[in-house]
Amino acid sequence: MNITQNSIDDLNAVLTVTIEKDDYKEKVEKALNNYRKNATIKGFRKGQVPMSFVKKQFEKSIIFDEVNQLLQTAINDHIQKEKISILGNPLPKAQDDMDWDADTLNFEFELGLAPDFKVDLSKIKADTYSIEVTDEEVQKYIDNFAKRFGTMKTLEKVEEGANVKVLMKELDAEKNEVEGSEKESYLFVDELAKPKKFIGKKVGDVIVVKSKEISEDAVNLEQILNWDAEKAADFDGQLQFEILEITAMEPSAVDQSLFDKVYGEGAVSSEEEFRQKIKDEAEKMYSRETDKQMMNEVVEELIKETKFDLPTDFLSRWLHFSNEKIESVEDAAEQLKKEENGLRYQLIESKVAEAYDLKVEFADVEAAMRNIIKEQLAMYGQSNMPEEDLERIVQGSLQNQQEFQRMADQVFADKMMQTFKENAKLKEKKVTFDAFVKLMEEKQKNHQHDHDHDHDHAHDHAH
Structure with a gap:
């Protein structure tokens, strides 16, 4: 077997691989003998199939497989040995008139070669940014931590930031309760489209509002009232809310206890x-x-x-x-x-x-x-x-x-x-x-x- 490389230009080359019959003859004969021993063919006892019959049936495909294996190995070895940097894979040139009985088989493969170039990072200019975190942003983080690790307290009346437990009912055009619509729910005042309808109200108070006063956006309404999307989009009636409980998160004090909860015990001490x-x-x-x-x-x-x-x-x-x-x-x-x-x-x-x-x-x-x-x-x-x-x-x-x-x-x-x-x-x-x-x-x-x-x-x- 012989392999040669001819350059067409800096980016293209052709590999010519020459394979002699001796390169694959022994392996083909071994494979044919295995077929003959193990083949189950109608009209012949196992192991008694004439070699001429086995050759006629299988020799061409065995030669084809063995030659392909030789080609792959030869090309890969050549590329690694010569340290050729290629793009894609070797592309076989079409050969329609291949005579598989010939003593010498010639194959050609096109190669796409990786370009040779240098990279100079010192010539590359780009902007980069350093984001300054302001004292106001730090304070927002602190406020959020204080709320997250705060304690729940009961309020006498609804105020901003309150979480209100309500008994909700849907009302029809005559303001009568829609049968089966009663359910307990929670409203977070700061999420409402018209929070003023609730602010100042106490436990036991009843509030009647339009759905748009809860939220003008159907997706938000769906989330706030835990409805399905279709109902949230179509509902245009009124809703009645009876206040059952008013709570709010009492922010934690900014002290050692909060530092430990956020960053682990003793990680921060002031x-x-x-x-x-x-x-x-x-x-x-x-x-x-x-x-x-x-x-x-x-x-x-x-x-x-x-x-x-x-x-x-x-x-x-x-x-x-x-x-x-x-x-x-x-x-x-x-x-x-x-x-x-x-x-x-x-x-x-x-x-x-x-x-x-x-x-x-x-x-x-x-x-x-x-x-x-x-x-x-x-x-x-x-x-x-x-x-x-x-x-x-x-x-x-x-x-x-x-x-x-x-x-x-x-x-x-x-x-x-x-x-x-x-x-x-x-x-x-x-x-x-x-x-x-x-x-x-x-x-x-x-x-x-x-x-x-x-x-x-x-x-x-x-x-």
């Missing part, structure tokens, strides 16, 4: 530390969003600034050949256009990983898994789990192939992001969270406009 921890946690949470934005911008710039050609003709033909759902090479070319940026980034990402020696070791995945499990346990108030129990959970998660791969991908993404942070030219801007959200919405709008504009140009060009 209001100043509590505020700082809330600020740090919020900024950490926001940093995930700003990191995502930074990655998107850097990736977009990398795709735009890193110039290289792709073997698009080859890839279109390979896509058509390998995907039976794609009906023509023209359709494949269209599909390739849609996926081109993704392919370009895959190639760029590989170059960055190679240039900056980004590797994911088992120890990296193990450490990341341990950290994330610790965070999850802390969320459920189990921050003091014994080390051996924690280790058991970590090792169990690492045994799960899917979990391991997901974490390995995350570790690689984090390493890539850190590489961008350290090497790209990032211009940091300090903003509030609201300003950041507004900026992102604006960028998204402009991005969509540019995309539509490009599409219009492509459409004009096509005509």
Whole structure:
């Protein structure tokens, strides 16, 4: 067997594989003998089928299978040995007149070669944001924590923030109770469209309102009154509520007891530390969003600034050949256009990983898994789990192939992001969270406009 490679240009090559009969003769004979021994064919006793009959029936398909196996092994070995970076898979050239009885068989395969290019992160410019958490935002967090860990108290009359237990009845046009409609329910005053109808009322008071005074939105009405969607959308009668009980959440005092409930015993020992921890946690949470934005911008710039050609003709033909759902090479070319940026980034990402020696070791995945499990346990108030129990959970998660791969991908993404942070030219801007959200919405709008504009140009060009 012999294999040679001829370059057509920098992005395309042809592999010629020559296979001699001696390369597969022995395996074919062995397979034929096995068929002869084991074949159950009408008119012949088992093991007594004439070899001429077995050859006539099976030899061509056995040769075909053995040759295909040889081809796959030879091509894969050649690509690995020569360290050829290819796109897609080798594409066999059509050969309609193959003589399978010949002593020498020749096969040709087209290769799409990965382009050779360099990535210079120092030339990539992008904006990144640092979200400042204001004292007002910290206070909102504190108020929410105080409410969440507060105690329920009974009120004499309805006020803002009250939770009202009611006996609800539906009324007909004559204001008579609709039979079977009576049920106990809870109304949260701050959710109501017309809370003033309830504020100031006491236990035993009866209030009659239209459904729109509870909520003008059918979906909200459905949730507030626990109705089905159809009833919430169609109901236009009146509702009667008799107040049974009025309660409200008494916020917790901002003291050591609250600090311990939120962050675990002894983790925070003063209001100043509590505020700082809330600020740090919020900024950490926001940093995930700003990191995502930074990655998107850097990736977009990398795709735009890193110039290289792709073997698009080859890839279109390979896509058509390998995907039976794609009906023509023209359709494949269209599909390739849609996926081109993704392919370009895959190639760029590989170059960055190679240039900056980004590797994911088992120890990296193990450490990341341990950290994330610790965070999850802390969320459920189990921050003091014994080390051996924690280790058991970590090792169990690492045994799960899917979990391991997901974490390995995350570790690689984090390493890539850190590489961008350290090497790209990032211009940091300090903003509030609201300003950041507004900026992102604006960028998204402009991005969509540019995309539509490009599409219009492509459409004009096509005509």
